Amino acid sequence: MSNRPVVDDADDLAIDEIVEALMRVDASIAKLEAERARLLGRAFAIATARTAHSPAAVQERELALRSVAAEIGAALRWHDRTAQRRLSEAASLVDDFPATVEALAEARITARHAEVVREIGACLVDEPSRQEYERQVLTRAERDTVAGTRAFARAVVDELQPRSIDERHDEAAQRRRVWVEDEADGIAQLGVLDSATKIRAMFDRLTRQARAVRQVAHLADDEGGVDDTRSIDQTRADLLCDLVLGSRPVVDPTQAHLPGGLGAIRAEVTVVIPVLTAVGESDRAAMLDGCTPVDADTARELMAEAPGWERLLTDPVTGVALAIDRYRPTSAMRRFVRIRDVHCRFPGCRQPARRCEIDHNLDHAKGGATHLCNLACLCKRHHVLKTETAWTAEQQPDGSIVWTSALGRRTTDPPERRVAFAPDPNPPPF
C-alpha cells in the first residue's frame, strides 16, 4: 500500500509528482555515491599495497598514493590533495563502516549521512564499539536529517568512547590551523581552528577592545573624542588585522637566532598593478598573488608604502627571447617566471608563485636548458611528485605545460594569461 497522500488539486498533484521524482533521483545518487566510494577505496588499497613490503615503506607509500591521487584528480578535475583526501576517506568508509556503504548502496541513507557516520565514528578504534555505533547511528540516519544524525552520532560516540574528554581534546587540538579563503570583490576570509577556550577568549578581547574604541569615539570633541563611524564588527576586524600585522608573539624561540626575532618578520604579498592604475590614470584592478583582485585605491596605497617594487609590467610582448644556458636561473629569470606563472603550474594547484620552487620542466641533468621556455613554478608537493614519480611535464612555445601522468594520461595547463611578460625597456616615472 502506498503512503502517498490522496490529492485531487492539479497543483498539488504536480508537486506530489515532483516529490516522488526527487526521491527517485536521490536514491539513484545514493547508489552511485556508494559505487564511487567503493572505487576510490579500491584505488587506495592498490596504491598502498603496492609498496607495503618495500624497505622505505612510509615515504614510498605516500608517493605512490600521491601519484594515484594526481592521476584521479587530473581526470576528474579535482585538486590532487582533494583526491588524496577523498581516497583515504573512502577507504576508511569502505573498510571500517561496511554496513554504512551497504545502506548507501540501497539508498536508505544519503552520502552526507554516510559522511557523518565515518567522520564522527572515526575515533572508535575497537571493532565491537564501532559496529555498535554504526548499528545505532544507521537506524537513526534512515529517518533523520544530516544535522540530527550528527548530534545523535556524537552522543553515541560519547557513550562508547573509552577515552576521556581530555584525551580527545588533546587529539582534536592537533588539528589546529589557520587558513585563507578568497571571496569576491577583493575580500578574503581568515579562519582559525583552535581550542574553544582560546578562540572564545580572542573574540572576547577583540570585543572589549572594540567597545573601548567606540567609547572614546563617543566622547565630545573637547574631551578627546575622535570621529569613528565603524561598526563593532568592523572595529573588531581592524583590531585583529593590526594585532597580527603589527605585534610580536609573546613566545619567540627565534630571539637568539634572528635579528629582531619573529617581530621583525613582515608580511609579504605579490601585487601586480597595471601601469595605468599605478599612475592613477585608470582604476583597473590589480591582482594579489595572482588570484584575488585588489581595488585600485588599495593597490596605490600599497605602492606608496612598499619599501621596494619590482618594476615588471604586464604589457603583452610576443616572442620572449631570453636564453641563458646556465643551471641556476638568474634572479631576473626567477622573477619573470614567478610573475608569468602566478601560481604552481600543476593542474588545479593555486599555491602562489612566491612560495614555489623554479623547476626545469625537462631536467637539467637530461639536457634541459635554463631557458624561460623550460622553467616553471612548482610548489614543493608537486615538485616532489614530478621528480620522484613517473609524472612528466613539457612546456610548449605558448607557455602551456603538457603533463603526462604515470599512466600516460595527458592534461594541459595553459599559462594564466594569454600574454607574455617582459621587463619594460622604458620604465615609467615612479
Ligand SMILES: [Zn+2]
Ligand atoms: Zn602545486
